Amino acid sequence: MVRGPKRERTAERMLEIEDLNVWFGSGRDRVDAVKGATFSVAQGQSFGLVGESGSGKSTILRAITGLAPDWSGRISVAGAALNKRRARRFFKTVQMVFQDPYASLHPRHSVDQVLGETLYLHGFRDIDACVSKLLDDVGLGQKFRFRYPHQLSGGQRQRVAIARALAPEPDLLLLDEPTSALDVSVQAEILNLLSDLRAARLLTYVMVSHDLSVVGHMCDRLAVMNGGQIVEIMEVAALRAMKASHPYSQHLLAASV
Amino acid sequence: MADASGQTGGLRAWLLTDTPTSRRHARISALYQGWLSFRSNTMAMVGLGILVLLVLIAFAAPLLAPHDPFAQDLGNRLAPLGAPGHVLGTDSLGRDILSRLIYGARITLYIVALVALIAPIAGLLVGTVSGYVGGWVDMVLMRITDIFLAFPRLVLALAFVAALGAGIENAVLAISLTAWPPYARIARAETLTIRKSDYISAIRLQGAGPLRIITTHIWPLCVSSLIVRVTLDMAGIILAAAGLGFLGLGAQPPSPEWGAMISEGRRFILDHWWVATMPGLAIFTVSLAFNLLGDGLRDVLDPKASE
C-alpha cells in the first residue's frame, strides 16, 4: 500500500545517499557509526530508518544536516550534491525534528522567540503573521505564543519543534524519533499532524524510529540498520506481512510483535 | 495593562498566568515567578535587605552622616563608643567613625559595581568563545586563563597596583584582572554542555552563525550561574579591596575606605579596639549579605537546581 502522492514513482529523487560512511574521532579512537549506506528517497515519499540504539540511524540524519561533520561518500538533496559546508539556503530545503522535545527547545526562549528567530534567519518579512500562521498549522493556536517551554507539555513542545522545522518551508523533513518521548495518545496526535502536514505541503520525510509499528504507519519504504550498515531495504507492505529477508530484520520483527 | 487594573487578585492572576498574551506580559510574569521563589528564601531576603540598605546609605550619605568624614578634631582623638556626638567613637585624627563608615559605603559600592561589571563579562566572553569555538582558540584562551589562575590573587593584584600606581581605580582594575579566570572556567564548562544540546543543533540548522549562537543562545544560560558566582565572590572582592587598602595600595588617605580604616586602626587595636573593629564589622556584614543573596539567587536562577 502506497499512501503518498501518485507521482512519486516517477518523480525526481529528493534525497540520494551513496556509500555513506560517517565516523567520530580519529586515529585509535575512531568509531565508524555508519558504513557504506546507500538509499534514495523520491519526492513526496516517506522513508523509515529502523534499528536498535547505536545502529547509526540517527547519525545518517546528522550527516545530512551537517551536524556530524566527518563523512565520506555522496549525499545529494534535490539533485544537488552536498559538500562539507552547508549554506543557509540548504536549510530552506532540509529541516529536522529532534527526538526529545524537552531538550530541543531553548529553556529561556518563548515560543514566539523560537519561531520568530527562525523566520528572521531565513529572511522572512512579516514575521508576526508567519508565527501565528505556523502556530495554527501545527494545531497550537495563539494562546501558546508567549509561553516558555516549561509551561508546555511534551506534545505541545514537539508541536513547537515541528513548527520551527516547517518555518523555512522545507521540502525534506528529517524526523529523529519524533514521538518516542511522548505518551501513546500524544504520539497519535503528533503522527496525525505529521501525516496531514505531509499531504498539505507535499513534504518528503525521512523518519528514524526504533518502533516498527510507527514506521509501518508513517512510511512507504524503510531500511533496517544494524551495526552501522543497512542490512535490508524493504517496502512497508513486506513489513506488514512480516516478510523480511535478512535474518536480522526477521529477528527485529519477531522481537517487536 | 488594561486587564491588570482590577484589584490585587486580578494582578496576581495576571502575573501568574500560564497563558501570557504578549511578549512583555510573558517577561514580567517570568520575573514575578522568579521573585516569588526568591522571596520564599528568608536568608536571601535578609541579604537583599542589607544590600538595599547599603545602597540607600551610600546615596544618602551627606544626609545621614552626623559629621564631615574628613573633619579632624585632634582634641577629641580616639573617643570611645558612645562618646557624645560620636556614636561609634573617633579615630586617631578625631574623625567621626560612623560618618566615615557611611561615606565608605560609597567606595565599597563603587568597587563592587566596577569589579562586578568587568570580571564576569571578561570571563563570559573568554569562556563562551573558548568553549563554543574549541580547537586551538580554546587551547590558547584556556592556557592564558591557567596562567592567571596560577598566581596568588593578592600577589598578582599587588604587582598590578605597583605597576599602575596606588588608587581605587587601579585597585579595581587589579582585582578584576585577577578575578576573571574562574568566571571564564565556569562559562566554558557551561558552554561545553550547552553546545551539544539539541536546541543549539536546532538553531544551527536554521543557519545561525557562531556569533548569534553565542550571544543569544549561550549567554542567557551562562549568565545566571555567573551572577550567582559573582554574588558569592563579592565578599572575597570586598575583602581583597580592603586588603589592598590595608596594605596602603588601594584607596589613599584620607579616603574613608573600610580596609584603609582598619589599617589605620591597627596601631591602636589593643587600647582602642573599636577603631579597627567597626569597619571590620561593616565589611563582615556586607560580605555576609552578598553570600546570603548569592545562595538565594542560586536557587532561583540555576537551571540545574530548579529542574
Added chain:
Amino acid sequence: MMADLLDIENLWVRFPTRQGIFDAVRGISFSLGRERLGIVGESGSGKSMTGRAILRLIRPPGIAEADHIRLDGTNLLDLSEKAMRDVRGERISMVMQDPKFSLNPVMTIGDQIVEAYRLHSKASKAKAKAKSLEMLGAVSIRDPERVMRAYPHEMSGGMGQRIMIAMMLIPNPQILIADEPTSALDVSVQRQVLDIMDKLVTVRGMGLIFISHDLNLVADFCDRVLIMYAGRIVEVCDADRLHEARHPYTQGLLNSLPRLSEPRDRLEVLRRDPAWSEAPSVSGRLSAC
C-alpha cells in the same frame, strides 16, 4: 486465592504548589499477591508516584497519606524511618528506569553489589562475593567474574539494568517494584530483562509491581493490570483481557497505537472526558477481580 503480600488503602500523594495543592494520586486502593501486577497510565497519571509512595520515597514538600500500606500485617506508615530503611531493599526493592543514574560511576560493579549485600546482612566479604556472583548468574550474565571488575560505564543499557535487578535481588525481597525498567532498552534486550523478572516471580514467588506506559508490554507480561488516569484507578482487568477493556480511556489508549497488522490513514486520537477524572477510583484488590 493467593495471599496478599501488600495491601494499600486510600493512598493519596499531594504536592503543594503556588496554585494550591496538586493531588498526584487520589485515594487509590489495591493489593498485590504473588503475581505480576502492571500499573499503566500516561505521564502524570500518578503511576510512578504510587510506586514511590509504597516505599515512602516521596520527597518533601510532597506528602503521601493512606489509611494503611500493609506489608504482611505491618503498616509501613507506622514504621520509623530507620525501620523503613530495612524494609527498602530487604523486603521491597525498586528498579528504576535508567540504570546509568542508579549505579555509582566510580565504583566497580562488584564492589557495589558486595556493599549492598553487606549492608543488609553481616556476611563476610568472601561470602558476599560468592552470593554476588550467584546473583549475576541468576540474571543471565554470562561472565560474572569479569562484570564484577567492570565499571558501570563499560556496561550496555541492558547489562546495567540486569545488574540493577541482581543488586535488588540479593537481600531476597518479597516485592519488586519496577518503574519503567525496560523503557530505555532496545526491544531484543527488553525481552531478556522481562524474562529474568518473569523467572523471579515464578521461581521465588515474589510479587512484582510493573509500572509502565506501554500497554502492549503490560498486556503481554503481567497477570493483572491497573489503569491509572489523573491519579485514580479507572479500570482493573486481567492482562490477557486488556484488549477487551471497557473503559473509554483504556480503549482510547489502545486505539491510538499504530498497528502493523491494521494499517490506517489516521490514528484515533484520545478524547478526554472530564468525567473520567471525577469518577471514583476503582478498587484494585485481588478479591475485587
